[in-house]
Amino acid sequence: MKPIPLFDPQSEYRVLRNEHILDALSEVLDKGIFVAGPEVKRFEAEMALLTQAKHAVSTANGTDSLILTLLANGIGPGDEVITSPFTFFATAEAIVRVGATPVFADIDERTYNLSPAHTEAKITARTKAIIPVHLFGQSADMDAFADLAHRYSLIIIEDACQAIGAEYKGKQVGSLGHAACLSFYPTKNLGGFGDGGMVTSNDGEMADRIRVLAFHGMGKLKYFHEAVGLNSRLDEIQALMLRIKMQKLSAWTKRRQELAERYTNQLAHLNDLILPYCDSACSHVYHLYVIQVPDPDKLLLHMDQHGVTTARYYPCPLHLQQAFSSLGYKAGDFPVTEKVAEHALALPVHPFLTDDQQQYIINKLAAYSHSK
Incomplete structure (x- = not known):
């Protein structure tokens, strides 16, 4: 028996090679538009449909998606954000990067997802948001988190980086909170040929803020900046690859x-x-x-x-x-x-x-x- 890898991007590429991806890549190269072009716009529209969200904003990676969403909601120094201690480092790293304090709560012993009951016990006057992680591909208990958000006036940000396509009570993850963050790291269920990310939301104003912040805080007028943002954009080649993979x-x-x-x-x-x-x-x-x-x-x-x-x-x-x-x-x-x-x-x-x-x-x- 040949060695069996945990992930197999080489086999994935061999399958996709038959989908004429090299021809499609040549078309993108011939156009000479590599950032914020038509492939990115199409991919954002298709991701909004997939996640049943009204808006989708592409980013450079899943970590930036989290950072941008926190920034767009005004979360920073003095604020607390509750999340799981059993997840990839980036979930809490993003909270620290915006100057807020990560507050951990224990997980459910069966699903390994953040426990709503333990989360409620950690809420204080400084709590501004909760980031439930849909760990390993299974949604967190989003009804319970929606209830907490309503009772305590909190923002719910789904960390859906491992869970694209997952459902909770018939609804797609990515449309269950105020916003959701996705990653297209190559080993993800939908992974690029490099890094990539997305934020989905039903809040148009929030989506607009994230789009501005992801492009150096620049608004509709070129070289006029509304805020200090990031350089966090998905390129055309990754968008094309991800659009092809979405079909699979x-x-x-x-x-x-x-x-x-x-x-x-x-x-x-x-x-x-x-x-x-x-x-x-x-x-x-x-x-x-x-x-x-x-x-x-x-x-x-x-x-x-x-x-x-x-x-x-x-x-x-x-x-x-x-x-x-x-x-x-x-x-x-x-x-x-x-x-x-x-x-x-x-x-x-x-x-x-x-x-x-x-x-x-x-x-x-x-x-x-x-x-x-």
Whole structure:
């Protein structure tokens, strides 16, 4: 069996090569418009349709999407933003970058998403926003967060960077809060051939502010600046690649769901594994299929020795990161997060994984479990 990667951008490219992407790329190059051109505008319109949002503003990456959304809502020094300690670093990094303070709350032990109940306990007079993360491809409990937003007059910003195409009670993530932030990093379910991001919102004024801030704070008059912003734009080549890939997203998502279902069915008898939980209100898109095991490092080594790449997501929670030591958190503050972080391990679930490869992975997991 050839080595099995956790992600497989090479196989993805081989599939897309048959979609005449090189011809399409040549057309963009021939036009000579590389930033803020027609491909970007078309992609934004298509993303708005996909997410069921009224507006979509492209950015350079998912991190900038978060920063720009916070800035557009006037969030800065003296403000607090509540989010999950079990997510990629960028979620809290963006809060710090605008001068606000990240406040962490513990996660739900089944979905690994931010717990609304724990979040409410962290709300203070300084709280201005909540960033629920749709972790690993499953939506957070957005009705509960909408209720908190209503009762406490808060902004809800979805971190949907891992969850494009996911649904909550029949609605697409990306249209469930005041704004949503997306990433098109190459390993995402919809990934570019480089970095890229998007903010979606039903608030036209907010979308306009984000668009201005993403282009150095420049408004409708060229070289006249309304604010100090960022240089955060998606280029034409990435927009073109992402538009082509969007045509495959539904089929790729279905394949991820099929693979996840097969893992769950065939691994359920292994008592030392905790398998992902899918909330009945959600349609999970499985950016990652994350299990819990007693010793993830030992299993990672075992799988690596058999040619299968797995990975720890996320071994050090944000509240214990050195970069956030000034916030004063300590081990034991968020017991659910710390337990999951200690035991979590991601298995390959990309849409180019073959049935034979997956069966090989399942067999190696079973052999490991039975050998102990």
